[in-house]
Amino acid sequence: MAQQGQRIVGPDHLVAGRYRLRSKLGGGGMGSVWLARDTLLDREVAIKQVSFPDDLTDEAVKEARSRAMREGRLAARLTHPHAIAMYDVTLEGDDPWLVMEYMPSRSLAQALNATQFLPPALVAQIGAQVADALAQAHAAGIVHRDVKPGNILIADRGPAAGTVKISDFGISHAKGETQPGSSSSIVGTPAFLAPEVARGGDPTEASDVFALGSTLYTATEGQPPFGIDEDTIALLHRVAKAEIMRPARSGALTDALLRMLEPDPSRRPTMAEARDLLAHTATGGSVGIDYVLDTPLRDADGAVPFWARRGAAPESARRLHHSTVSGLPAAPQAEPLQSVRRPGPGLPQPPAFEPKKKAGAGLPLPLIVALVAAGLLVVILAIAVLA
CATH class of the missing domain: 1.10.510.10 (Transferase(Phosphotransferase) domain 1)
Incomplete structure (x- = not known):
């Protein structure tokens, strides 16, 4: 099968004369992902060696390689703060490599x-x-x-x-x-x-x-x-x-x-x-x-x-x-399957209004009495001085 001829690489291998492999980050059905150094721009990148199932024919592998290149270029269209960026798509021998943003x-x-x-x-x-x-x-x-x-x-x-x-x-x-x-x-x-x-x-x-x-x-x-x-x-x-x-x-x-x-x-x-x-x-x-x-x-x-x-x-x-997002009030915990009313796009409900407390609210009663008595004493003394 064509897969038998896929190139085996390891740390320090230079991909496409530019990306030097450092360590393997993981792998799966679609290939192995490496941490690499972009020697041209002097930055870390994640680079994926795309692999294909062992039972594919030579013709199917050829089509899959072409598709991987096309889809890599397609992904490069997307630039978004919540999407891993695609930097480059390249060939090393016949193998497609996808070069992406590396985020620890x-x-x-x-x-x-x-x-x-x-x-x-x-x-x-x-x-x-x-x-x-x-x-x-x-x-x-x-x-x-x-x-x-x-x-x-x-x-x-x-x-x-x-x-x-x-x-x-x-x-x-x-x-x-x-x-x-x-x-x-x-x-x-x-x-x-x-x-x-x-x-x-x-x-x-x-x-x-x-x-x-x-x-x-x-x-x-x-x-x-x-x-x-x-x-x-x-x-x-x-x-x-x-x-x-x-x-x-x-x-x-x-x-x-x-x-x-x-x-x-x-x-x-x-x-x-x-x-x-x-x-x-x-x-x-x-x-x-x-x-x-x-x-x-x-x-x-x-x-x-x-x-x-x-x-x-x-x-x-x-x-x-019971954890929440810091600064983001917790969503009310409804019972399972209880409906959540959906607002119009971009129109979140305002925060619940809480009336301001009146001055002195929450003070101990003895302290309030003492403050009132002190005020009366000041008024009496002021009257006596004026008299």
Whole structure:
């Protein structure tokens, strides 16, 4: 097979005469990701060596390589503060390499390994920021196709700590673009697929909305909406039938999740509508959407949540459930499946009015009596002096 001839590389290898590999960051079905140094611009980058399944024919590998180059260039169209930037697409021999922004981070999947579930207010904020990036991608005609916890990154150190970004547009494609050799395959991660995609339909903007909803559901509920099953075929059958489990921990986020997980793609919100709904849910509508989108993740004490910090020791899930975003009021904790009223875009509800306390309110009674007596004494003495 063609895959047998794929070049094996290691640290210090120079890719395309410019990118020197330092250490492997990870890998998966689509290839290996390395930390590298851009020797031309003298900066760190993440660089992915795109790989293909072993059972592909030479012709299929050739088509896949061409597609990877095209899709890498496509991803370079997107510039957004909550999306990992694509810097360059290059060939090393016959292998495509995607050069991306490097952000020291841990994925949402890794965060979920540190605790059972995350607080709905913070999950709503994560979702709003990712949805904002995906809404821009959709406006540019780009469908991500693999939104999942492993592709949502949270900066875990330095000044950017708490910053959220969606990554891996490596299998994204332009709307309406024909995918060579894809007619009999399902692209994406089964646990987060939309039902129509599991049934063999083409990924669309609506399926990205469903995948984001599945990802956020997993973050609050502790497992995907279709459960966990090592039998991929059985899981795909459940996904295809849209058999989601009812949320039990999502509180005020429940309404947004159920709308994003609507089985009928035509009835789901657009990604922009999902962003507004999630932003409103993050705070109960007490601040503007822009503030939710621009604020890094923070706990109630103003620190980056422990599950998003590098090397931090886990804490109990019970304490997590009551955490909020610093400076962002906590969303009201509704009972499961209780509806959340959705405001118009950009029109969050004003903060609750609290009347000012009257002067002296809250003072001890003996102190008030003493102050009044002292005042009377001053008046009497003043009268006596004038007399």
